[in-house]
Amino acid sequence: xxxxxxxxxxxxxxxxxxxxxxxxxxxxxxxxxxxxxxxxxxxxxxxxxxxxxxxxxxxxxxxxxxxxxxxxxxxxxxxxxxxxxxxxxxxxxxxxxxxxxxxxxxxxxxxxxxxxxxxxxxxxxxxxxxxxxxxxxxxxxxxxxxxxxxxxxxxxxxxxxxxxxxxxxxxxxxxxxxxxxxxxxxxxxxxxxxxxxxxxxxxxxxxxxxxxxxxxxxxxxxxxxxxxxxxxxxxxxxxxxxxxxxxxxxxxxxxxxxxxxxxxxxxxxxxxxxxxxx
Amino acid sequence: xxxxxxxxxxxxxxxxxxxxxxxxxxxxxxxxxxxxxxxxxxxxxxxxxxxxxxxxxxxxxxxxxxxxxxxxxxxxxxxxxxxxxxxxxxxxxxxxxxxxxxxxxxxxxxxxxxxxxxxxxxxxxxxxxxxxxxxxxxxxxxxxxxxxxxxxxxxxxxxxxxxxxxxxxxxxxxxxxxxxxxxxxxxxxxxxxxxxxxxxxxxxxxxxxxxxxxxxxxxxxxxxxxxxxxxxxxxxxxxxxxxxxxxxxxxxxxxxxxxxxxxxxxxxxxxxxxxxxxxxxxxxxxx
Numbered sequence: 001x002x003x004x005x006x007x008x009x010x011x012x013x014x015x016x017x018x019x020x021x022x023x024x025x026x027x028x029x030x031x032x033x034x035x036x037x038x039x040x041x042x043x044x045x046x047x048x049x050x051x052x053x054x055x056x057x058x059x060x061x062x063x064x065x066x067x068x069x070x071x072x073x074x075x076x077x078x079x080x081x082x083x084x085x086x087x088x089x090x091x092x093x094x095x096x097x098x099x100x101x102x103x104x105x106x107x108x109x110x111x112x113x114x115x116x117x118x119x120x121x122x123x124x125x126x127x128x129x130x131x132x133x134x135x136x137x138x139x140x141x142x143x144x145x146x147x148x149x150x151x152x153x154x155x156x157x158x159x160x161x162x163x164x165x166x167x168x169x170x171x172x173x174x175x176x177x178x179x180x181x182x183x184x185x186x187x188x189x190x191x192x193x194x195x196x197x198x199x200x201x202x203x204x205x206x207x208x209x210x211x212x213x214x215x216x217x218x219x220x221x222x223x224x225x226x227x228x229x230x231x232x233x234x235x236x237x238x239x240x241x242x243x244x245x246x247x248x249x250x251x252x253x254x255x256x257x258x259x260x261x262x263x264x265x266x267x268x269x270x271x272x273x274x275x276x277x278x
Numbered sequence: 279x280x281x282x283x284x285x286x287x288x289x290x291x292x293x294x295x296x297x298x299x300x301x302x303x304x305x306x307x308x309x310x311x312x313x314x315x316x317x318x319x320x321x322x323x324x325x326x327x328x329x330x331x332x333x334x335x336x337x338x339x340x341x342x343x344x345x346x347x348x349x350x351x352x353x354x355x356x357x358x359x360x361x362x363x364x365x366x367x368x369x370x371x372x373x374x375x376x377x378x379x380x381x382x383x384x385x386x387x388x389x390x391x392x393x394x395x396x397x398x399x400x401x402x403x404x405x406x407x408x409x410x411x412x413x414x415x416x417x418x419x420x421x422x423x424x425x426x427x428x429x430x431x432x433x434x435x436x437x438x439x440x441x442x443x444x445x446x447x448x449x450x451x452x453x454x455x456x457x458x459x460x461x462x463x464x465x466x467x468x469x470x471x472x473x474x475x476x477x478x479x480x481x482x483x484x485x486x487x488x489x490x491x492x493x494x495x496x497x498x499x500x501x502x503x504x505x506x507x508x509x510x511x512x513x514x515x516x517x518x519x520x521x522x523x524x525x526x527x528x529x530x531x532x533x534x535x536x537x538x539x540x541x542x543x544x545x546x547x548x549x550x551x552x553x554x555x556x557x558x559x560x561x562x563x564x565x
Contacts, residue, residue: 080393085386090320
């Protein structure tokens with residue numbers, strides 16, 4: 001059974017179409033990344049799956065439930081990580097986590113959650129005194145304290161410094177290792193590549209590609225670019241058989257220190273994909 | 279699928295599956311009440327403005343209108359002390375509730391709670407606990423000011439305190455529920471204070487909170503004021519703190535306790551209906 005199942009999802013705001021016919025199928029335990037430029041429909045899609053927003057058309061099931069009619073029992077099984085909340089400023093970190101834990105039937109212990117997000121040392125700090133990155137980690141703590149089966153992470157690392165982002169990735173991997181299904185939206189391609197089992201690119205409200213980080217957009221069959229310094233200076237060649245090219249070049253006496261083999265990066269693939277749909 | 283058509287039933291089934299029942303609304307409401315109170319008292323600006331403003335008004339009024347009425351044993355200070363308790367309850371219950379919900383909508387509190395198994399009733403219960411505690415503290419401060427500075431005689435018979443008790447409870451619930459309903463008219467927390475104070479201040483004057491005897495007001499104004507709770511609250515608190523010899527100064531020539539209770543109960547019902555009809559977890563409206 002799939003954790004998240006979406007068929008023909010549509011949503012318009014007035015005359016503007018935000019999502020025009022999306023299909024998704026995410027099995028239990030998978031980390032799935034939704035990539036796309038601003039305004040592509042990522043947040044709208046996620047908010048519909050969270051039950052925060054109504055859809056205009058399509059069939060949506062999260063843990064077998066229609067989020068638009070999801071009751072308390074269903075909400076106890078999902079976890080939502082907010083991206084811009086400034087609530088609970090006058091409470092301490094531990095008070096906030098304990099309070100939200102009290103709304104769930106089988107919460108994780110507050111100390112365990114704080115350890116998981118790396119905020120153990122700040123348990124008695126007022127929420128308003130946290131740095132931006134710490135505040136976002138608290139949001140993650142509040143999203144997972146209820147032991148959810150599915151976690152929604154909408155652009156969770158926006159504004160993080162590189163070190164905080166790496167720590168956050170460790171946290172997501174730990175959750176995934178626990179068997180939690182994770183739907184992540186992000187602008188950052190290296191983030192999707194580092195975390196996602198599968199990913200989809202969304203542009204102008206439709207999915208333009210879906211695959212694994214290595215196969216997305218025909219990346220696996222896209223070939224390689226081999227470059228070297230020969231008698232005539234730097235030369236490049238596009239090939240589907242880089243090993244053969246290298247063997248030929250080394251037989252011709254080319255200095256291997258000048259040799260590079262490049263495959264199209266996920267970023268190249270992504271930019272091509274969204275470029276075609278602008 | 280029947281499951282999607284009946285979310286309550288599905289929720290029950292899911293609960294049974296996980297073996298541990300969901301926390302009850304009362305338990306979650308008490309939890310909400312606790313963090314609401316913690317947050318309020320840690321925000322010093324809110325504490326100062328909520329508590330000290332009505333007390334400051336009482337000090338000013340009682341000092342300016344220090345002259346005695348023609349009525350034996352009746353000082354202006356005594357009249358204003360009684361009426362100002364009604365004002366304190368409206369200011370604290372209605373305004374604090376309205377601003378609080380607008381703030382919760384702005385800062386993500388409501389969005390966060392909407393993603394958890396909490397019920398709207400538990401959220402409201404938490405807010406009502408907060409305003410009940412705040413309003414009780416407010417009334418205590420006002421009474422202390424009135425007794426210490428202006429020699430307000432505190433009633434000694436149990437009957438008057440009983441009146442005080444039910445009046446207080448009904449007033450806080452009616453004003454609190456109306457505050458929840460009014461919060462849906464407020465676009466953001468920044469403008470909430472200004473928007474909510476307009477009906478509050480207007481009703482104080484129309485309802486004779488600052489004018490005694492109320493019969494000095496034009497007849498139509500008393501008729502309008504009689505629709506709303508404030509006039510009845512002020513009248514009720516005068517019945518607690520003023521001598522019975524002042525009854526002829528009231529618009530109806532009597533304390534009218536039964537009518538006061540009925541009007542406040544009616545507003546509790548109207549407030550509940552308005553809450554259910556107008557409350558929104560988020561400010562974004564779906565097309």
